[in-house]
Amino acid sequence: MHDLLDALAAAWQLVLSGDPTLVAIVSLSLGISLTAVVLASILGLPLGATLAVLRFPGRNAATVVVNALMGLPPVVAGLFVYLLLSRSGPLGSLGLLFTPTAMVIAQVVLVTPIIAAVARQMLEDLWREYRDLYFLDGASRVRTVCSLLWLGRFSLLTAVLAGVGRAVAEVGAILIVGGNIAGVTRTMTTAIALETSRGDLALALGLGIILLSLILAINATAQFVRNTARRAAAI
């Protein structure tokens, strides 16, 4: 109980002090995770829609793989990207290891399957409802996929938010490919891991409380935007 109160106090103090290190860590965390989610959405949403709409050999297998990859352990994704970006690896000449870019790449690997799998499920239901209309219309496959994504845009926000949750809270992958370098690749979650190992549990939990508040704020904003947009679109 004592530690929990200390943590709340530590969180307050950190926020009130406006510590520039904290501001840098928070901006880096959000920058990396939101960039990763945008890229993962660009990849994952069309992938999910394609799996929902198109009939092709191996579609079931592809769906199973995407669903399974939702459970990809972050450490494994991190290790995979690490070996890819290592100076001894195939992309070593880019010199990306231990940079924020490497962390974005690792998170894209983690988040894309989540967005694709959730989007596929939602769009498949939608597709069942509207399939006949599209056939009557004689729309091309590309146009069908695009228009289905547009039609489902409000519910797809949930798929994207699931991706945000995974990205912002994740530590295993970015710790490996980022290296938790102070001022360069230290994020909220890796800082929490470091403070825990230093035994400063109050500060670690304090950072955790700030992280949780940020995730809440992101979700509240998304909810607000969705409601406003839905009202404007009147559907």
Next chain:
Amino acid sequence: MTAWVRLCVASCLLLLAASAAVAQQPFITVASTTSTEESGLFGYLLPAFTKETGIQVRVVAVGTGQALKIGEHGDCDVVFVHDTAAELAFVERGFGLDRRDVMYNDFVLVGPRGDPAHVDGGKDIVVAFREIADAKAPFVARGDDSGTSKAEMRLWSEADIDPKRAEAGWYRDTGSGMGPTLNMAAAMDGYTLSDRGTWLSFKNKQNLKIVVEGDRRLFNQYGVMLVNPAKHPYVKQDLGRKFIDWLISAAGQETIAGYRIDGAQLFFPDTRGPPS
């Protein structure tokens, strides 16, 4: 579908541009150990070096075993660790150059105030290890191939004990860093071997205290070396050498000696190895 491809290409370019923008100030990457980072030494030492040379030092703090692996892959410029035998093997295999002794600190045996193995105040670490094994008192081990872990295993073998084959579960192999291991020792009232730096800066001591210290076998030597540029052409050898030279220069050695927590000196500069 073409729009999708175009977006993918655009985002890849964006990524590359972003990473190019990061690399402004000259910097080197140093693979080092959790003990130097968690004890706060780097937070004190590196700004002094950066101020003098304008070179930023990016530290990736992992166990000694993993730090050497990062060097072997060519993913850092300098390795700064504490396992002399493994360091010499690293140089021997051609992955490192110019290994230099930088400083030492010492390990301490930490245990609960209740002291179930009755080792408190002892001066012989090997005897203390035997008594812990005899009493089957909980011992929390790193087990992560770090410098500390290897030092601990050497002490067990000097005591003629193979704790990994011991029965009754008193020996707990955690496979984690020094801090998490100390957290666990504090939680289960166990003994553990820690470097003094991490112990002094550790904030969750609870019921733990130092029970054995000062044995010569507890000296913990830190060495620094350049990753061999002949193996990995990306290694920034000029900047890396500047860092190594500074560490062993009078200015660097004085800075190391000046780092204190609550008045206690954590690291002792020594470019010729510890006193015997």
